[in-house]
Amino acid sequence: MADINDILGNERVKEHFIAAVHHKKISHAYIIEGDKGSGKKMLAAAFSKILQCETRQKTEEERACNQCESCIQMENKDHPDVIWVSHEKAGVISVGEIREQVVNTVDIMPYKGPYKIYIIDEAEKMNVAAQNAILKTIEEPPEYAIIFLLTTNRGAFLDTILSRCILLETKPVSGKMIERYLGERYKIPEEEAEFAAGFSLGNIGKAESIILSEEFRELKDLTLDILRYIHEIESYEIADKVKEYKKYKARIDDFFDIFLMWFRDILLLKADTSPNKDIARRKIIFKNEYVSLRKQADKLKMDSIDYIINRINRARIRIKSNVNFDATLELLIVEARREF
Structure with a gap:
């Protein structure tokens, strides 16, 4: 899992998260909107790692230490207080899945970290019933609860959800930055990196998919x-x-x-x-x-x-x-x- 400063581009989103930690103004609900492969999951995970870092809690640093048990669990994607909400059907996140994984568990205190974090990828797939089910949690969350809604389309959300979340948008990464990253990480020829960077139109996930x-x-x-x-x-x-x-x-x-x-x-x-x-x-x-x-x-x-x-x-x-x-x-x- 990338550290927040290792994530390419999206400086405004990263700066928002760092400022939120510095000023101790963490929102209970975030919408991160961007194309598939634009880094939404990496950003949510990197911010979650900072929030749960045991060293940061003691020193009030604004970065994750990457060495404590919490950071190691985040790296292994098995932190007990960071829940990646899943869904069985490809096209929809049902009300039952939201109730089972979020609504019915949010009142249980975190096991070890200061926060209980829910990350819902493809959140635009929540049907209306699922959105209404999660709305109450967003409106009246426990102090320790944070919900990330990752989406390619904020227009799929109810206005009541939009009005209660901090909206952050991913942006395309510069072609030169992607070229340099691909060349250094995958040791590929310059022309191959240039093609992937140009074809992906600033989408790092898509550029990596092209290479791999x-x-x-x-x-x-x-x-x-x-x-x-x-x-x-x-x-x-x-x-x-x-x-x-x-x-x-x-x-x-x-x-x-x-x-x-x-x-x-x-x-x-x-x-x-x-x-x-x-x-x-x-x-x-x-x-x-x-x-x-x-x-x-x-x-x-x-x-x-x-x-x-x-x-x-x-x-x-x-x-x-x-x-x-x-x-x-x-x-x-x-x-x-x-x-x-």
């Missing part, structure tokens, strides 16, 4: 095989290619991101009017594909690029709405090909 996942590498290669020749691909080839995506259904968002980044690169090349073409080349994500991208940028009109980007976003929504998988991908590729 063989599945992502396979998906990227498969998709680039289509994109390089999308302007001349035959209809029968499209159907055959789409069949290969069935094994990557769990990472379909990555497919759409690759598609989107490809045409975003084309848009950058198309819009560049400077005589020095190296400037635009340095800004694109798929630098190794420059020749193919430049060729397609010369063929496409700006309106066509906008149209394709719109179709990519529409296809992503259709997949999330459980529209037929193969048909949605085939239609997207056909619509993109038609614009050349």
